[in-house]
Structures are given as structure tokens and as C-alpha cells.
Amino acid sequence: MAQPRADTASKTIMTASDLHRVVDRIAHQILEKTSGATGTVLLGIPTRGVPLAWRLAARIHAFEGVDVPVGSLDITLYRDDLRLHATRALGKTELPGGGVDGRRVILVDDVLFSGRTVRAALDALSDEGRPSSVQLAVLVDRGHRQLPIRADYVGKNIPTALSESVRVSLTEVDGLDEVKLTGSSK
Amino acid sequence: MIKHLRSAADLDAATATLILDTAAEMAALAGREVKKLPTLRGRTVVNLFYEDSTRTRISFEAAAKRLSADVINFSAKGSSVSKGESLKDTALTLQAMGADAVVIRHSASGAPHRLAAWVDGSVINAGDGTHEHPTQALLDAYTMRSRLGRLDGLRVAIVGDVLHSRVARSNVLLLTTLGAHVTLVGPPTLIPVDIAPALSRATKVSYDLDSVLPEMDVVMMLRVQTERMQDSYFPSAREYSRRYGLDLARMRRLPEHAIVMHPGPMNRGMEITPEVADSSRSTIVEQVANGVSTRMAVLYLLLGGKA
Numbered sequence: 001m002a003q004p005r006a007d008t009a010s011k012t013i014m015t016a017s018d019l020h021r022v023v024d025r026i027a028h029q030i031l032e033k034t035s036g037a038t039g040t041v042l043l044g045i046p047t048r049g050v051p052l053a054w055r056l057a058a059r060i061h062a063f064e065g066v067d068v069p070v071g072s073l074d075i076t077l078y079r080d081d082l083r084l085h086a087t088r089a090l091g092k093t094e095l096p097g098g099g100v101d102g103r104r105v106i107l108v109d110d111v112l113f114s115g116r117t118v119r120a121a122l123d124a125l126s127d128e129g130r131p132s133s134v135q136l137a138v139l140v141d142r143g144h145r146q147l148p149i150r151a152d153y154v155g156k157n158i159p160t161a162l163s164e165s166v167r168v169s170l171t172e173v174d175g176l177d178e179v180k181l182t183g184s185s186k
Numbered sequence: 187m188i189k190h191l192r193s194a195a196d197l198d199a200a201t202a203t204l205i206l207d208t209a210a211e212m213a214a215l216a217g218r219e220v221k222k223l224p225t226l227r228g229r230t231v232v233n234l235f236y237e238d239s240t241r242t243r244i245s246f247e248a249a250a251k252r253l254s255a256d257v258i259n260f261s262a263k264g265s266s267v268s269k270g271e272s273l274k275d276t277a278l279t280l281q282a283m284g285a286d287a288v289v290i291r292h293s294a295s296g297a298p299h300r301l302a303a304w305v306d307g308s309v310i311n312a313g314d315g316t317h318e319h320p321t322q323a324l325l326d327a328y329t330m331r332s333r334l335g336r337l338d339g340l341r342v343a344i345v346g347d348v349l350h351s352r353v354a355r356s357n358v359l360l361l362t363t364l365g366a367h368v369t370l371v372g373p374p375t376l377i378p379v380d381i382a383p384a385l386s387r388a389t390k391v392s393y394d395l396d397s398v399l400p401e402m403d404v405v406m407m408l409r410v411q412t413e414r415m416q417d418s419y420f421p422s423a424r425e426y427s428r429r430y431g432l433d434l435a436r437m438r439r440l441p442e443h444a445i446v447m448h449p450g451p452m453n454r455g456m457e458i459t460p461e462v463a464d465s466s467r468s469t470i471v472e473q474v475a476n477g478v479s480t481r482m483a484v485l486y487l488l489l490g491g492k493a
Contacts, residue, residue, distance in 0.1 A: 074211070077225040077253075077486070087187045087491030089204060090211040127220040 010167075013158055014179035019139070022155035023052070026137055027059035029153050030106065037066050039132070040104045043073045045121055046091030048110040051172035052139060056108065069096030073107070073128070078120035095128060105131040106152075110168040112138040115149035140179060142166050187487050190309045192298045194320040194359035202364055206328050208483035209476070216252075216479060226255035229286040229489055234276070234301075235312070236262045236292045241450055241474055242312050242322070246289045249481035255489070258285070273297060277304040287489055290314070308488045316350045316414065322449055323356035325480040327364060329469050330404055332476070333445050338365035343398050345371040346408035346430055346457050349378055350415070353449045354408055355385065362386040369402075371395050372430060375419040395430055399439040406447040407432050407457045423456055433459040437467065445469050 014022070034040050037060055044053030050072045057068045074091035082088070107121050118136060125134060137153035142160040156179075158166060164183040171177050188196050197205070215223065231250040235243050243259070250257045260276075262268065267276065273292070280288055287308040290298050295317035302309040313319040331337050342361055348354045348370050358368050362385075369390045370377055382389040392398050399405065410426065420426045427433075432446065440446075446458075446468045454460045463470060 077215075077223045077490075082225065082490050083492055085492055087487050090208050093211065093214060123224070127222070128218055 010180045010182040012178055013166075013181050014140075014156060016177035019155075019177045019179065022139065023055050024059055026153045026155060027056050027063060030056065030137070031060060031064055031066075033135075033152070034104060034106075036064060037068050039102075040068055040106060041096055041100060041131075042068055042070045042106050042108055043095075043100075043121075043125070044070070045107060045109045045117060046072055046074050048168055048170050048173055049108045050092075051170050052110060052137075053108040054172075056137070069098070071096045073121055073124055075117060075120040075124050078123045080116060080120065093124075093128075099129050100125065100131045101129040102132050104133050104135065106135045106137055108137045110139050110170075111166050112136070112141045112149075112151050112154075113144055113166075115145045115147035118149050119147050139168060140166055187491065189488065190298070190302050191320050191484055191488065192302060192309060192311045193318050194323045194356040194363070196320070197360065197363060199363050199365075202324070202327070202360060205324055205480070205483050205487060206331060208487060209324070209328050209480045210332070212482040212486070213476070213479040216475075221252055222254060223252060224254050225486060226250070226253040226489055229255045230258065230284060231255045231287045231289065231485065231489075232258045232260060232280050232283075232285040233312075234260045234280070234288050234290045234292075236267070236273075236290075236297075237313065239291055239313070241477065242291065242319075245474070245477040246310075246312060246321075246481050248478050249485055252478070253482055253485055255286075255485065258283070273300065274304055277301050281305045281307075287485065310484065310488070313352055315352065316355075317352050318356045318359075319352040319449075320356045320360070321477070321481055321484060322353050323360040324484065325473060325477045326353075326357055326406065326447060326449070327360055328476050328480050329447065329473050330366075330445070333469060333472075334403055334443065337361065340366040340403045341369070341401055342366050342404040342406060343369045343371050343392075343395075343402045344406045344408065345395060345432070347376045347410045347419075348372050348381065348408065349376045349419070350411040351408045355381075357406065358385045358389055362388050369398055371398055372408075373420050373426070396436065396439065399436060400441065402440060403444050404447060405432065405440060405444065406449075407452075409449070409451060409453055410457055427456050431455075431457050431459065432462050434461050434465075437462050437465065440467075447473060449473070 042053040044050035053070050057070045074093045076090050135152040138151045139155040141154045141157050167180045285307045289310045289312045291312040292314050295315035297314045298311040344354045371392045382391050448470050
């Protein structure tokens, strides 16, 4: 997940229009890969995965008039690093009507990094039901995976150093759309 | 986050609200097919019960198990306590077993405070004598908020045996922290003279139930704790229930939206009639269900993070 940090040396890597184009492309790719997004559910991972999931659903509707159900899946209680930090507040889990059983679930998050968030999301999802398949859509893949996990839909691959951090801002949460890379890349 | 939950006074408004919000998320998870969460895997929660209890012990046990903690139930009956072991020695035994949290119910007021000095883990007060029962207050606040949508400005009457009620004390502390206005109602013998100013300045006292009912959003009936009464505090059970029992006629004096609560166990026919207890305004069964979610929230927030 993108960590808010002081802007030491920050570089904008996606502007608002880049971000909108990327969301449009992922929406098209989802339609293509899922033959019209039938039987599909978009589940955003809080915080910023949720507005992204809603945007994808809105674009899919605009392109093909299909209504894809959207929900949110909080993974806090499934994290493997709970004991390393102070207690975290929980996010919202709201599944769309009909649940996830037998449907294709597309998990949506802003940044794919170590893969641990996705691992936790897969565990959380299996306690909610049994989807027919699970896919992953991310706005940014910054590499440095610690688990054998890959995304099905990637907005932008951004090679990063471990010391850097990727900060995604979305209008719904942060008041503007952009992606920034902060920290030194030595 | 705080380490122990010994008193409702340990909670400021922000922390209490965080617990209630977390409880709401936990309640949403209770509707799933798999109710268990892996969150407290490998942690040990000891239920140390020196006093009889049905709902509180079961509720804590269910909460800890749903979060995957290991639960050790200890009741004074059938343990070395009946051979004369002191609370301190029992505490040191639990400490040696590596308890991450101890949930304690004890007949002595202040037992959780003593216990916290002897164990490294978190101490959660599940009722100490006539002192406090903070998780009951939290589940009551949760129930009020989910039924009425808010706590700030809510008018709550707590009726009956306030003198012996740890539920009343914790509720007054928590509800006033969260902005509600509390009125304590009961016979003068069962309301300590200095209780209202001692607990909070915003709390009022009344000896006339009928006159306060029309203004209330919530009326919480307390159990008359005959087991703690060495003196006679009122002439007869019949007289008590005629003046302070909640029956259908009194319930009709409440505003349309008002709810009726009772922490249980009830003396049906004494402080509350069966028709009121089983009416749609009564939240008594709901309170039990909310108890599990609220205690899950407390356990998660106390034990979930870095120790």
C-alpha cells in the first residue's frame, strides 16, 4: 500500500489524464478477457482500491452498458504484519448482493508491491465464499514481490527502488488524481 | 490504543467510538458463512471467573474463538481457589502460562486493577463487585447507537438498583463521555447520595419513574440484586415493582421511538414485566448478540497490534 510520506524528492509519474486513460484501458481489458464482464464482481481493497473499483464499473457501463456489481473487501484482520504495528482501524467490507459464490471476482487495488495485501485478500475472500475464479487489477505495479503473486490487469509498471514509495492520490479520497514517486533512488 | 480495559473511564470519546465502529465491522462479519477470523491466532485469552456468569463468559469465549485465539476458561469452582489460593498466586500461574489477555470477573471491586499489576498481558474487567462492567456499557452504547442512530444528546434513564449495579456505573461514565444525558431513577435507598456528582456532573437523579419516562430515548432497567442485599432496601417486592417496575402502562408513557434495555439476567415480574421484555421495543436479545461483536472489537483493539 502507498504510504503517505514527506515530499523529499517527488516526481509525478501519472497525471490525472494518464490515470483516466489507464482506467479506461483496464476497463476495456476486463471486458475483453471476461467476454463482456458477465458473472463478474469487482471488489476494491480499502482505502483506494474501492473508488478505483467504482470507476472501473462506471467505465465498463459507459463502454458496453453492462452493470458490474461493486463491493469492498477489508483485509486488515487477515494481515500477516498485525503484530509489527500499532492496532489498525478496520475498513469496510461490503459484498454486493448475491455474494461471490460461483462468480468471477476481480480484486482491485492501487499499488501492487510485496503481494502480501493480495495474499490477505485471497484469505479474506475464501472466508466470504467460493468464487469461480479470482483475478487482480492494479493501477501501479512497482515490483519487489515477496510472494508468488501477479496481476491480471496492470495500469502501469513502475520500476522502483525499495527506498522509494509510490503514492496514489484519487479525487474521492485525496481531492486530486495523480501518482507520485517519492524518496531517493540511489 | 489503551492496554487494559478496567473501567469505562479508561476510554475517551475517540477510543470509545473506535471500539463501536470496529464492533460494527465485526457484526457485519457475523453474517458470513465462515465466522472465524485468523486475527488473534497464537494468542491466549484466559477467562478468569470468580463469580457466576452465563452471558458474559460465553460472550467473551465466543468473541475470542471467532478471532482464533486460544481460550482457557477458569472458574473458581473446581479450581485451587476452593483450596484457598489467592488471586495473586492464580495470577502468577496465568502469567507463567503466557496469557496475552485475562478477562476477569470478581466479587471484589478493584480486583482487575490489582491483577493488572501482576500480569504482563492485557486485563479486561468483566465485572468487579459493585464497581464496573465496561464491556456491558460498550455493548449497551453500541445497541443504542444502532437502534437510534446516535449517542450524542440521547436521553437515557437507568432505573432500579443503582447502588449495587456495576452496569449503571460503567454506563454513566461511558454514556456521558459520548455526550448522552443520563438520569438515574430508583428508590432513595438504592441511589447513593453522592453518585451523580462523583461519576459525572451531567447526570441527574430522580425518584419518580413516571415523570421521567415521557422525555426518554432509552430506558435501561437494572436487575434488583437481592444476592448483594444484606439490608432491606424497600418494603416488599410488590411495592418495588409498583413504583419502579416497567409494565405495559408505563411503557406507553415513553415516546414512540424509545427503546427498553436490560443487561440481564432479568427478574421477570419484578423490575420488568414479561410483556415489556418480549415487546418489539425491547433490545434484550439484541444486546446479547451485540455483546459478542463488541467484545471481539475490544479483544482485537487490545491484542491485535504490537504488544
